Amino acid sequence: MQEASFQGLIEDIIIFFIIYYVIKFLMRLFLPLLAKKVVEKASEQFQQQQNQYQNTTEPTQPSKSDKPRETKKVGEYIDYEEID
Secondary structure: OOOOOHHHHHHHHHHHHHHHHHHHHHHHHHHHHHHHHHHHHHHHHHHHHHHHHHHHHOOOOOOOOOOOOOOOOOOOOOOOOOOO
């Protein structure tokens, strides 16, 4: 049966901190690059959606040569006043 030693505990703690700081250092290097890629991809997708929307709405817009539609006149507007 093995017993835990104080020296083994110290070695494990040191290894843990070394790994922690190495990962922290690597994240500072690569996280900005990863974030930049994500933002660029989202920007491209947004641009594609805008282009698709503009392409689908352009043919359905009426041209300036069309006359505006007249609205039906139902009747006159009567303004009622209160009598005391």
